[in-house]
Ligand code: SRM
């Protein structure tokens with residue numbers, strides 16, 4: 026006969042128990058599931074992505090009504106269990122009794138509310154369930170929120186509401202955020218990145234009173250007298266196991282419901298699982314141990330042998346852009362030793378704590394890719410003495426079955442060029458090493474290699490390591506992605522020096538660990554190859570992000586946008602008519618003037634793209650490359666043609682530049698502007714290249730930015746003629762194409778190599794300038810053409826492969 | 836099984852994909868560098884991104900909207916608790932065949 030199993034609480038822990046039971050023995054139990062929340066099991070930890078808008082509630086439901094029905098689970102959702110009669114073995118719900126043979130407590134925990142004056146005002150909430158989340162989701166632009174608690178939950182709540190535009194302040198009592206999981210350094214970096222999201226953080230702040238008005242929260246008053254006005258106050262200061270019901274039923278209860286290794290309470294027919302339990306003095310607040318408990322409990326109920334063991338835990342924060350990882354024990358202590366790595370420029374911090382040749386703790390911020398590997402070492406208690414030197418660089422540096430990151434360098438012929446700036450080949454460097462140069466400084470002093478732009482530093486260091494072995498401790502460098510061990514800069518140099526001219530050559534010669542890269546490295550490698558070998562290498566659309574493959578920007582609903590070029594922002598009635606006609610003909614829902622002085626047709630269906638392009642082509646309109654890592658726009662002002670202040674033909678120069686540069690692929694997008702005088706109506710001083718016309722000629726500025734970062738251009742040179750302005754621009758862009766890391770805008774690249782290094786080549790060295798211009802022209806002989814015209818000829822590729830709607834319906 | 840001819844292998848670019856319209860909605864048909872073919876629902880479980888527009892690498896595809904990566908053999912997402920429905924397809928000579936029964940059966944379920 027089936028046993029009657031009653032479960033109190035449809036939480037993450039009990040949900041797992043039910044899954045295991047139904048999987049192993051679907052007919053063993055008649056299950057009745059009570060839940061105080063008016064819904065079944067959902068993935069509570071994903072409430073944060075729901076809050077921030079990255080997921081919907083529907084996406085985080087783990088079991089829906091159909092699933093319970095299919096598996097014969099009787100659901101009593103929205104009904105609280107109010108009492109238990111252990112003699113009669115009956116559970117009393119708000120709407121009636123249910124008898125049980127076996128009973129499970131999965132009541133989770135209650136958020137702790139600090140009993141400050143005013144804590145019961147309307148608008149003071151915790152962060153635990155969907156209701157709380159929905160309350161917070163109403164906080165958008167113009168709303169003010171205070172979050173008390175700088176732990177995992179408080180910060181996820183804060184970041185979620187900040188993402189919705191709310192003005193959020195986090196009040197934390199300790200000296201750094203997430204003090205239980207992070208050390209001070211990581212806490213500092215976390216604070217910095219949250220602040221950059223617009224969140225205000227007040228540390229060592231003591232809350233005194235919650236102020237209200239007409240029963241509604243109005244502000245939080247701190248001990249120091251500061252008043253923080255707010256429309257909503259979220260308390261996220263901790264949880265307490267939910268034990269009241271168990272206590273009333275007379276079960277043994279401490280901080281949580283006491284359970285043994287089989288999750289059995291002091292009553293042999295009653296079990297407990299999840300955050301409501303206390304096991305060997307410990308209580309739990311993360312899902313990993315709850316899942317272990319669930320497995321053990323299911324086995325126990327099915328009469329199999331199993332026991333729950335506590336393991337060490339790891340933590341991540343689910344806030345986009347804040348990558349942190351912590352595991353194990355990382356407090357300072359006797360006999361403990363730290364290995365620390367910092368890269369301030371990238372905001373990366375890693376710390377490992379070692380005791381008796383074992384890793385016992387790890388904290389990482391900014392780059393957490395190796396987190397699970399470190400966590401494995403901690404859990405397994407692996408002896409790390411053999412890899413101590415390179416441990417912090419992660420698994421890629423531990424040899425074993427990984428490819429040797431040095432083999433590519435070791436295999437280079439002696440005459441291979443390592444340092445492009447100074448024309449230094451491998452043998453010059455190895456000779457210098459043989460003659461006693463044992464570090465980077467010495468190599469730079471004796472050979473000049475890596476002493477200029479520095480992008481070959483990685484290769485020089487690897488040569489040092491190949492030659493000196495263990496005598497040289499390799500500083501870490503970030504590989505492009507998990508597919509290889511080389512940095513972007515190394516790959517660029519090796520493509521040039523080893524004359525690698527195909528993707529396959531790169532995978533093979535540089536020891537890629539995957540078949541053909543991934544979405545991170547393949548677009549980069551595709552660009553490097555086409556930039557270095559414009560004639561030999563053919564651009565590969567399949568290695569491009571959809572926008573560049575389809576020559577249109579994909580929208581969130583899968584449609585596309587179409588932006589034709591308007592040279593220098595100039596258009597005419599014929600073009601405008603063609604755009605209007607196209608908008609009519611293809612039912613374009615939105616026509617918008619862009620920030621780049623042209624017109625965007627948004628919401629075009631993928632199948633229609635070739636046809637709308639063909640129509641626009643007829644009026645002389647070509648692709649505006651609004652989707653490419655390439656030349657975007659050249660904004661101009663009206664200049665001498667019309668403006669009373671104009672000094673030169675800014676519109677004319679803008680058009681010439683655009684016609685020169687369009688179609689070229691670059692490491693990231695490139696935007697230009699030309700203003701007719703220093704009033705700068707074309708906003709030229711925040712562009713990748715910006716020209717300001719003055720009476721005496723042209724001021725050419727480079728490396729400006731106005732996107733994620735805002736930065737004024739730096740002066741490359743002042744020149745007298747229009748031709749020189751064009752030449753400098755082209756040479757600068759070609760130098761950028763040849764050297765920059767994929768997805769670095771010019772300002773980032775110039776910050777790495779230095780403006781002086783750029784000036785030496787583009788301004789001072791006339792031969793090099795001429796070479797750069799010629800190299801650009803060569804590349805443009807292939808790429809200066811309209812991709813729309815080409816693709817309009819292949820309209821078939823934009824249609825479905827086949828239409829089976831009829832067949833499948835039969 | 837009822838195999839339906841849906842096109843020539845070269846109709847799909849190497850390391851690429853095309854959409855197939857069915858009563859279920861669009862199905863993405865992928866071709867890897869080794870000329871294997873795979874079919875899966877053309878809707879990313881994350882926010883509905885069209886997987887047929889993603890970058891195909893090895894036997895995986897990366898969603899074009901937010902870079903979730905799916906193993907085409909199993910439909911399982913890497914590092915995410917999510918899965919895409921996959922459908923039987925095979926190559927005969929140079930023709931691509933999809934199991935019509937598979938599609939119909941699932942659409943009825
Ligand atoms: C259409 C337009 C907004 C508008 O309606 O005005 C636009 C739309 C997009 N911008 Fe922009 N940007 C537009 C002008 C700008 C400007 C202003 C400008 O160009 O003068 C900027 C700041 C200047 C700059 O780039 O430095 C700008 C800074 C960005 C950034 C941040 C770049 C950065 O390096 O910080 C991104 C993200 C990226 O490229 O990685 C971006 C990305 C995007 C994308 C492509 C997002 C995407 O990947 O899907 C948007 C495509 C929308 C679509 O679906 O069509 N957009 N974007 C503008 C098109 C101009 C054009 O005619 O081509």
Ligand SMILES: Cc1cc2nc3c(=O)[nH]c(=O)nc-3n(C[C@H](O)[C@H](O)[C@H](O)COP(=O)(O)OP(=O)(O)OC[C@H]3O[C@@H](n4cnc5c(N)ncnc54)[C@H](O)[C@@H]3O)c2cc1C
Pocket residue numbers: 033034035036037038039040059060061062069070071072073104105106107131132133134152153154178181267270298299300301309310311312313315341343
């Ligand atoms: C916003 C948020 C983010 C989180 N993020 C993470 C994370 O990233 N990683 C991680 O590991 N953990 C995270 N956690 C913690 C994790 O969600 C919990 O550890 C887990 O949900 C606890 O599971 P449980 O089954 O014990 O309890 P719960 O999931 O809380 O379920 C208990 C259920 O029992 C019901 N109940 C209680 N009393 C009764 C009664 N008398 N009658 C009927 N029903 C009752 C409650 O309504 C509730 O639905 C997060 C928690 C929150 C709130």
Ligand code: SF4
Pocket residue numbers: 662663664665668669670671672675700701702703704705706707
């Ligand atoms: S930048 Fe100078 S020339 Fe150009 S429109 Fe403005 S005021 Fe006139």
Ligand code: FES
Pocket residue numbers: 879880881882883884898899900901902903
């Ligand atoms: S829709 Fe696919 S990753 Fe977001």
